[in-house]
Amino acid sequence: MAGLGWMRGTSGNLSVTLGRDPLRLAVTASGLDKGELSASDVVVVDEAGAAVPDQPNPDQRPSAEAGLHARIAAVAGAGAVVHVHMLSAVVAGQRWPEGVVLRDLEMLKGLGRRDDDVMTVPVVPNSQDMRVLGDAFEASFDAATPAVIVARHGLYVWGRDLVQARHRTECLDWLFRFTLAANGFQEVVA
Numbered sequence: 001m002a003g004l005g006w007m008r009g010t011s012g013n014l015s016v017t018l019g020r021d022p023l024r025l026a027v028t029a030s031g032l033d034k035g036e037l038s039a040s041d042v043v044v045v046d047e048a049g050a051a052v053p054d055q056p057n058p059d060q061r062p063s064a065e066a067g068l069h070a071r072i073a074a075v076a077g078a079g080a081v082v083h084v085h086m087l088s089a090v091v092a093g094q095r096w097p098e099g100v101v102l103r104d105l106e107m108l109k110g111l112g113r114r115d116d117d118v119m120t121v122p123v124v125p126n127s128q129d130m131r132v133l134g135d136a137f138e139a140s141f142d143a144a145t146p147a148v149i150v151a152r153h154g155l156y157v158w159g160r161d162l163v164q165a166r167h168r169t170e171c172l173d174w175l176f177r178f179t180l181a182a183n184g185f186q187e188v189v190a
């Protein structure tokens with residue numbers, strides 16, 4: 001995903017759900033180049049996204065967005081969450097702030113939909129407060145839509161595991177790019 005330009009600079013973050021009772025996630029450490037992660041660049045967090053005691057690497061801080069990962073894991077039952085700064089998602093969210101409508105495309109099957117379905121990816125306002133962002137996500141949540149766009153920021157996608165979350169992220173990029181191009185925003189897909 002870094003190689004596709006979706007994690008430029010130190011942007012983006014990833015998590016895997018380790019347990020649900022109590023909720024525990026392995027989340028990427030903050031401020032790192034996500035294209036150069038090693039096995040020690042992971043922090044275990046609780047349901048609020050706070051690091052739990054006795055970390056293997058106590059110098060690492062969890063992702064600034066760990067609280068939203070935990071909220072998505074709790075509400076959506078996600079096994080893994082991917083956050084990327086994907087240009088097509090952010091431009092689509094800017095163009096359609098009420099939600100990005102994806103319809104009648106074979107690639108929708110990559111998100112567990114039928115090719116003739118209509119899927120609206122919600123757009124929520126950006127916030128630096130993960131509780132505010134989490135509340136906005138939860139208000140927009142639809143169990144059949146495993147993604148949310150954070151306006152002028154990026155995209156969150158989830159799945160049963162990281163591979164499914166990545167596949168869904170790849171399909172969404174194609175769907176956003178197609179939808180933008182079909183509506184005259186050719187430059188985004190150039």
Ligand SMILES: CSC[C@@H](O)[C@@H](O)C(=O)COP(=O)(O)O
Binds near residue numbers: 065
């Ligand atoms: C280019 S900085 C972007 C960050 O502010 C944030 O949005 C992000 O995606 C990465 O934060 P991180 O704390 O490294 O997980």
Ligand SMILES: [Zn+2]
Binds near residue numbers: 011065153154
């Ligand atoms: Zn981000």
